[in-house]
Amino acid sequence: MKSVPSVSVSYTRNGSSTKANALGMRPMQERAYDRRGEQYLLIKSPPASGKSRALMFVALDKLHNQGLKQAIIxxxxxxxxxxFNDEPLSKFGFWTDWTVQPKWNLCNAPGEDGGKVNSVGAFLDSDDRVLVCTHATFRFAVEKFGIERFDDRLIAVDEFHHVSSNPDNKLGLHLANFIARDRVHIVAMTGSYFRGDAEAVLGPQDESKFDTVTYTYYEQLNGYEFLKQLDIGYFFYSGSYSDDILHVLDASEKTIIHIPNVNSRESTKDKIREVEHIIEELGEWQGTDPVTGFQLVRTPDGRTLKIADLVDDDIAKRDRVSSALKDPAQKNNRDHVDIIIALGMAKEGFDWIWCEHALTVGYRSSLTEIVQIIGRATRDAPGKVRARFTNLIAEPDASEDAVTEAVNDTLKAIAASLLMEQVLAPRFNFTPKNAGSGPVEGFDYGEDGYNPEKCNVGFNEQTGQFQIEIKGLAEPKSKEATRICQEDLNEVIAAFVQDKTAIERGLFDEELVPEELTQVRMGKIIKDRYPELDEEDQEAVRQHAITALNLTQQAKHIALGGGTDPEQSANTALIDGVRRFAMDVRELDIDLIDRINPFGEAYAILAKTMSEESLKQVAAAIAAKRTTLTMEEAKELAVRAVKFKKERGRLPLISSTDAWEKRMAEGAAAFVRFKDEGRYE
Structure with missing residues (x-):
């Protein structure tokens, strides 16, 4: 098995993200509190940055100082x-405490959502101030009581990415109605940067009403005390994953393993046996701890591992393990558990600070889910210097019927990796280079300082922001386009790297002219996503998004030693890479950036990671899809390919420089696809 940490980012550990001010607020919470007067507030901040407490501060101010009657979380x-349990905030300097009457935390109440709806009604009629309930309970309550009953209240939606503007998404619909009536305050919070994933959370008109507080992964991790390095990589395997898992699983690291969904290609269809197999690979089973329900396993070096199995179908057993994991008395005990094996559990909201490795088997269709899983490993904890996320993916197998599905999974894993690189990088602020350009206060322009003669790259380590000058860059004109360039570039990049045409051509079309992707394809995505912007603003957003993506990719290339083996270079200094790239080119202009294939670096890494045979397989599967041959033409070319094989002793190559050989290979691949799809008898 080959490995590749496709991105490895190191941070300075300046301790700032965990330091509190006089009111007991960490930097992210202070930033949110500064915007507490906004009617509609969106807080985008990584897992473990303290969003729930940030909400407590904001909600208490709205209840006591802004005239709102109640807060519904x-x-x-x-x-x-x-x-959202009680917090003695005054102990740390705030002017009051956060309290929730036990009967109004409906998450703890027995019974179904239907019964809890009546409790919401009783709360609305009461003088109590705070209620906590699930998305489902809230949806049913809005349907039963109507939008108007919630007037003059704060509605705070945690894990906001669960909402979408799709008409079938009831919560999204309700929020749109609340905004239209304009009688409530809304605070939305998400630890994921891709709201609603494939679908927007809110319509553009609604979203533009929100004031956004962004706290980046870079700021969060840079401000930790202990965690210094985060590695993210995908690994390919062939055969059964449970045979290969020890190649990436280090039993001495605190690990959460997410095994594949039983319907996925990677699953053996027997999840219980998969868990048993992982346990057997780790050592000799010693029985079950009677108190926690953890599996005890003796490793070859004599240690006893405590393994929490959250996959077991026996609800009583699983609940005992789950309760043991949540035991507040064990929260700071590093030795409480060593490995957690889960399927659908232990993703968002699961807090195990000691987790050093999130190991996920099989592709996850949702980028949001991947970000949430990575968030399990990015908590700061004493003695924890490095954390990593690994995605184990099955190599496409030529003999499989499902080769197309396998190829799709591979492409999606690459897309997720590209996106995480973007999320983990410092924040980019781009400005056009012109005669009036000058240094911006607070930014370090490197050893030689600011040079008025060329495009400059400044960096502010405290805020984790770049200030980058680019010749010919279009500036956003409208307020909304400016907001997108400041807050939503990762959203645009998410849509682009998930675009199948873009990623397939970017990785495997040797005749590709990069502008077809950077200008045409990205341009189309922006037009579809932001139809309300005029053409100039759409072009400004396009330029900002493609510049952010390509600069990160070029910086990664330099940081990995210009294409040397990634294993050799654990510390990829993305910051130096961006600066080096800007210095190495004659002029940092938008035309130059548009001429870079955004997927070039991903292909270089893929070529090192995947076996040559599998890579050819993927290229062929994609090339076959790209041809617009009829079934008859495909059959004719396949016949020619067989003849070619008889003469040369090998099949024609899709990568051949000989146009005819290449065409035969394309035809043969298309013919196989027609047959697989049952379109050819």
Whole structure:
């Protein structure tokens, strides 16, 4: 098995993100509190940055100083309700405490959502101030009581990415109606940067009403005390994953393993046996701990591992393990558990600070889910210097019927990796280079300082922001386009790297002219996503997004030693890479950036990671899809390919420089596809 940490980012550990001010607020919370007067507030901040407490501060101010009657906190699942339990905020300097009457934390109440709806009604009629409930309970309550009953209240939606503007998404619909009536305050919070994933959370008109507080991954991790390095990589394997898992699983690291969904290609269809197999690979089973329900396993070097199995179908057993993991008395005990094996659990809202490795088997269709899983490993904890996320993916197998599906999974994993690189990088602020350009206060322009003769790159380590001058860059004119360039570039990049045509051509079309992707394809995505912007603003957003993506990719290339083996270079200094790239080119202009294939670096890494045979397989599967041959033409070319094989002793190559050989290979691949799809008898 080959490995590749496709991105590895190191941070300075300046301790700032965990330091509190006089009111007991960490930097992210202070930033949110500064905007407490906004009617509609969107807080985008990584897992573990303290969003729930930030909301407490804002909600208390709205209740005491802004005339709102009540606050309703809405969470996606019951377990997250615990994040809003009582907090003695005054102990740390705030002017009051956060309290929730036990009967109004409906996440702890027995019974179904239907019964809890009546409790919401009783709360609305009461003089109590705070209620906590699930998304589902809230949806049913709005349907039963109507929008108007919630007037003059704060509605706070945690894990906001669960909402979408799709008409079938009831919560999204309700929020749109609340905004239209304009009688409530809304605070929306998400630890994921891709709201609603494939679908927007809110319509553009609604979204533009929100004031956004962004706290980046870079700021969060840079401000930790202990965690210094985060590695993200994908690994390919062939055969059964449970045979290969020890190649990437280090039993001495605190690990959460997410095994594949039983319907996925990677699953053996027997999840219980998969868990048993992982346990057997780790050592000799010693029985079950009677108190926690953890599996005890003796490793070859004599240690006893405590393994929490959250996959077991026996609800009583699983609940005992789950309760043991949540035991507040064990929160700071590093030795409480060593490895957690889960399927659908232990993703968002699951707090195990000691986790050093999130190991996920099989492709996850949702980028949001991947970000949430990575968030399990990015908590700061004493003695924890490095954390990593690994995605184990099955190599496409030529003999498989499902080769197309396998190829799609590979492409999606690459897209997720590209996106995480973007999320983990410092924040980019781009400005056009012109005669009036000058240095911006607070930014370090490197050893030689600011040079008025060329495009400059400044960096502010405290805020984790770049200030980059680019010749010919279009500036956004409208307020909304400016907001997108400041807050939403990762959203645009998410849509682009998930675009199948873009990623397939970017990785495997040797005749590709990069502008077809950077200008045409990205341009189309922006037009579809932001139809309300005029053409100039759409072009400004396009330029900012493609510049952010390509600069990160070029910086990664330099940081990895210009294409040397990634294993050799654990510390990819993205910051130096951006600066080096800007210095190495004669002029940093938008035309130059548009001429870079955004997927070039991803292909270089893929070529090192995947076996040559599998890579050819993927290229062929994609090339076959790209041809617009008829079935008859494909059959004719396949016949020619067989003849070619008889003469040369090998099949024609899709990568051949000989146009005819290449065409035969394309035809043969298309013919196989027609047959697989049952379109050819």
């Amino acid at each position: 809405v969470v996606p699942e019951k377990s997250i309700g615990a994040s």
